[in-house]
Amino acid sequence: xxxxxxxxxxxxxxxxxxxxxxxxxxxxxxxxxxxxxxxxxxxxxxxxxxxxxxxxxxxxxxxxxxxxxxxxxxxxxxxxxxxxxxxxxxxxxxxxxxxxxxxxxxxxxxxxxxxxxxxxxxxxxxxxxxxxxxxxxxxxxxxxxxxxxxxxxxxxxxxxxxxxxxxxxxxxxxxxxxxxxxxxxxxxxxxxxxxxxxxxxxxxxxxxxxxxxxxxxxxxxxxxxxxxxxxxxxxxxxxxxxxxxxxxxxxxxxxxxxxxxxxxxxxxxxxxxxxxxxxxxxxxxxxxxxxxxxxxxxxxxxxxxxxxxxxxxxxxxxxxxxxxxxxxxxxxxxxxxxxxxxxxxxxxxxxxxxxxxxxxxxxxxxxxxxxxxxxxxxxxxxxxxxxxxxxxxxxxxxxxxxxxxxxxxxxxxxxxxxxxxxxxx
Amino acid sequence: xxxxxxxxxxxxxxxxxxxxxxxxxxxxxxxxxxxxxxxxxxxxxxxxxxxxxxxxxxxxxxxxxxxxxxxxxxxxxxxxxxxxxxxxxxxxxxxxxxxxxxxxxxxxxxxxxxxxxxxxxxxxxxxxxxxxxxxxxxxxxxxxxxxxxxxxxxxxxxxxxxxxxxxxxxxxxxxxxxxxxxxxxxxxxxxxxxxxxxxxxxxxxxxxxxxxxxxxxxxxxxxxxxxxxxxxxxxxxxxxxxxxxxxxxxxxxxxxxxxxxxxxxxxxxxxxxxxxxxxxxxxxxxxxxxxxxxxx
Numbered sequence: 076x077x078x079x080x081x082x083x084x085x086x087x088x089x090x091x092x093x094x095x096x097x098x099x100x101x102x103x104x105x106x107x108x109x110x111x112x113x114x115x116x117x118x119x120x121x122x123x124x125x126x127x128x129x130x131x132x133x134x135x136x137x138x139x140x141x142x143x144x145x146x147x148x149x150x151x152x153x154x155x156x157x158x159x160x161x162x163x164x165x166x167x168x169x170x171x172x173x174x175x176x177x178x179x180x181x182x183x184x185x186x187x188x189x190x191x192x193x194x195x196x197x198x199x200x201x202x203x204x205x206x207x208x209x210x211x212x213x214x215x216x217x218x219x220x221x222x223x224x225x226x227x228x229x230x231x232x233x234x235x236x237x238x239x240x241x242x243x244x245x246x247x248x249x250x251x252x253x254x255x256x257x258x259x260x261x262x263x264x265x266x267x268x269x270x271x272x273x274x275x276x277x278x279x280x281x282x283x284x285x286x287x288x289x290x291x292x293x294x295x296x297x298x299x300x301x302x303x304x305x306x307x308x309x310x311x312x313x314x315x316x317x318x319x320x321x322x323x324x325x326x327x328x329x330x331x332x333x334x335x336x337x338x339x340x341x342x343x344x345x346x347x348x349x350x351x352x353x354x355x356x357x358x359x360x361x362x363x364x365x366x367x368x369x370x371x372x373x374x375x376x377x378x379x380x381x382x383x384x385x386x387x388x389x390x391x392x393x394x395x396x397x398x399x400x401x402x403x404x405x406x407x408x409x410x411x412x413x414x415x416x417x418x419x420x421x422x423x424x425x426x427x428x429x430x431x432x433x434x435x436x437x438x439x440x441x442x443x444x445x446x447x448x449x450x451x452x453x454x455x456x457x458x459x460x461x462x463x464x465x466x467x468x469x470x471x472x473x474x475x476x477x478x479x480x481x482x483x484x485x486x487x488x489x490x491x492x493x494x495x496x497x498x499x500x
Numbered sequence: 501x502x503x504x505x506x507x508x509x510x511x512x513x514x515x516x517x518x519x520x521x522x523x524x525x526x527x528x529x530x531x532x533x534x535x536x537x538x539x540x541x542x543x544x545x546x547x548x549x550x551x552x553x554x555x556x557x558x559x560x561x562x563x564x565x566x567x568x569x570x571x572x573x574x575x576x577x578x579x580x581x582x583x584x585x586x587x588x589x590x591x592x593x594x595x596x597x598x599x600x601x602x603x604x605x606x607x608x609x610x611x612x613x614x615x616x617x618x619x620x621x622x623x624x625x626x627x628x629x630x631x632x633x634x635x636x637x638x639x640x641x642x643x644x645x646x647x648x649x650x651x652x653x654x655x656x657x658x659x660x661x662x663x664x665x666x667x668x669x670x671x672x673x674x675x676x677x678x679x680x681x682x683x684x685x686x687x688x689x690x691x692x693x694x695x696x697x698x699x700x701x702x703x704x705x706x707x708x709x710x711x712x713x714x715x716x717x718x719x720x721x722x723x724x725x726x727x728x729x730x731x732x733x734x735x736x737x738x739x740x741x742x743x744x745x746x747x748x749x750x751x752x753x754x755x756x757x758x759x760x761x762x763x764x765x766x767x768x769x770x771x772x773x774x775x776x777x778x779x780x781x782x783x784x785x786x787x788x789x790x791x792x793x794x795x796x
Contacts, residue, residue, distance in 0.1 A: 094536070094540070094553055095533070095536055095537045095540055095542055095546075095553065096547075097546060097547065097548075097549050097553060156760075160544055160547070160548070160762075163544070163547075163548035163550075164547055164548045182544065182762075185545050185550055185551075186544045186545050186547075186548045186550045187545070187548055187549060187550030188548070188550075271743065271744075323653070323743075324635075324649075324650040324653040325635070325650065327653065327743045327744075328652070328653070328739055328742075328743055458545070461761070461762070462761040462762065462763065465756065465760035465761035465762070466756060466757055466760075466761050467740070467741075467745070467756065471744050471745050474743045474744035474745075475744045478743055478744055480744055480746075500541075
């Protein structure tokens with residue numbers, strides 16, 4: 076009899092809890108005009124200058140709105156996924172305004188985390204660079220304001236190039252022979268520090284050939300990594316990670332940071348680095364003896380389309396202070412504060428006129444703004460991309476090729492298969 | 501059943517109830533949830549309420565078992581765990597026997613060193629090993645005169661390095677437990693064997709080993725479970741599964757394919773498969789021992 080009771084109890088329990096838990100933000104409907112506005116921003120290695128600018132914006136904001144306080148929390152980039160997932164699942168712990176990476180956007184939006192923004196009434200918004208604003212859109216709707224943008228170009232060692240009587244490459248096809256020549260003449264140097272996990276260095280090679288990761292047909296994505304153009308780009312990039320340029324034993328496991336690190340250590344003649352790498356390169360053994368040019372495209376004088384990385388500011392869906400959150404987002408992302416953030420942190424602004432302004436005052440930025448103006452591209456805007464990235468589909472494909480485990484045809488075909496599975500799931 | 505026996509049963513149940521409650525809460529409920537989640541398409545959208553739940557039945561399992569990579573990783577995990585278990589037991593047993601034969605200060609040094617390895621957190625231990633075996637600046641390469649050789653690039657050297665690290669941080673448990681076991685063998689038994697004229701080898705084989713069997717059983721099962729579930733060492737030392745994922749083991753695979761990708765349903769399915777596999781291995785091992793006449 077006891078057994079029967081037990082079974083009955085368990086049975087009732089199973090029926091009561093017969094589905095996994097679900098929770099989530101529902102728009103609260105309330106729109107309070109006072110109280111505390113909570114803001115999440117990313118922590119940085121050297122946060123001081125960023126914090127100072129943010130504090131200035133806060134005091135301006137609080138001056139305009141009496142009875143409003145702004146509380147900023149700095150969260151770690153490395154644990155952002157967990158923090159945001161937690162915030163989406165429990166609106167009580169969520170902020171009203173948050174900074175987030177533009178590659179995370181699609182996933183966050185489909186999780187129901189951010190609310191759509193209406194930038195129509197905001198005058199300054201018309202000066203946002205269109206291809207950068209696109210990185211804040213999902214299905215044509217805007218969910219964030221681009222706060223700053225990061226773009227990569229070709230770093231090269233001026234001392235090595237002068238010594239060997241070389242000029243920076245003028246086309247994408249010249250990079251491999253040039254890098255090979257340098258390594259031949261200076262075997263202690265890596266020709267160009269490329270990495271098997273350095274997706275954002277590989278993408279311009281694919282885009283320059285006219286290929287892409289995936290193509291969208293009315294929001295439905297299919298992999299394009301196995302197209303003839305994409306394969307040509309993949310072949311061009313993986314050619315760099317060979318013993319005569321960048322030995323796989325050293326380079327195959329490298330991501331962006333490690334690739335730039337080899338350049339910083341003075342072990343590489345070239346690398347692909349971002350405007351955001353400047354400070355760290357200036358503090359390394361390569362300081363004072365390097366130059367930057369846009370990564371060349373297929374033809375002379377063209378620029379390979381770069382990946383438009385960067386961070387957005389957005390308003391969370393569950394916020395109870397929608398108007399205030401919108402206003403604070405527009406203030407912090409305004410021209411005035413982007414200019415200040417550039418001075419403080421070196422972050423590239425997202426307004427075309429502010430970009431021009433800072434490039435004129437700082438010659439270093441020219442190759443980067445030139446890259447931005449010649450058109451940037453982006454990863455597929457779909458929540459499936461976050462999955463593809465987490466499953467390291469593209470890096471695995473590159474590594475399979477550079478280690479000789481698979482040839483370009485097989486590796487790209489397999490990657491396309493995995494991606495299509497993610498797109499359709 | 502007599503009245504008193506029934507009463508006794510009730511009393512026993514009352515005494516056991518708190519433990520049962522805790523076990524139920526800590527084991528049964530999570531496993532129930534794990535199995536439940538594994539039957540759904542349960543991603544971040546579903547967790548935070550952005551999309552409706554979809555019941556897949558055995559869909560996640562079909563998906564998993566139909567995936568070639570899963571089988572490759574599973575085979576790799578079994579082989580890797582087997583090497584680690586055998587290595588750990590051999591090193592641990594050898595050092596335990598050594599400890600019974602050396603002078604006190606040597607034994608103390610050995611124990612202190614082993615405890616140091618044992619108490620080092622896995623992440624710290626893995627990172628220190630990486631430093632030691634760094635291609636350019638590592639101490640090991642400097643001593644061997646092979647600067648520039650990458651231990652973590654090749655599939656087999658990478659697995660070997662990680663296996664050595666796993667053995668390094670898990671042999672102390674085996675050593676200490678076996679040492680205690682050897683010390684607990686009554687002196688008279690060994691004396692009797694000696695009086696009967698048994699050689700040292702014969703004594704070890706026919707007297708010490710059978711007496712240690714229950715302890716060896718425990719450390720073996722523990723080692724199998726630990727080494728099958730290795731995560732930190734592979735994740736840290738091979739940078740998340742090696743070049744092109746060729747050093748993946750099941751736990752890291754589950755993390756990468758499922759949890760990092762917010763595919764909790766699939767992740768739960770991998771978890772269930774792992775639990776079933778480990779239970780299976782343990783049962784098989786226990787039955788094999790019982791058949792060989794061991795009282796368990």
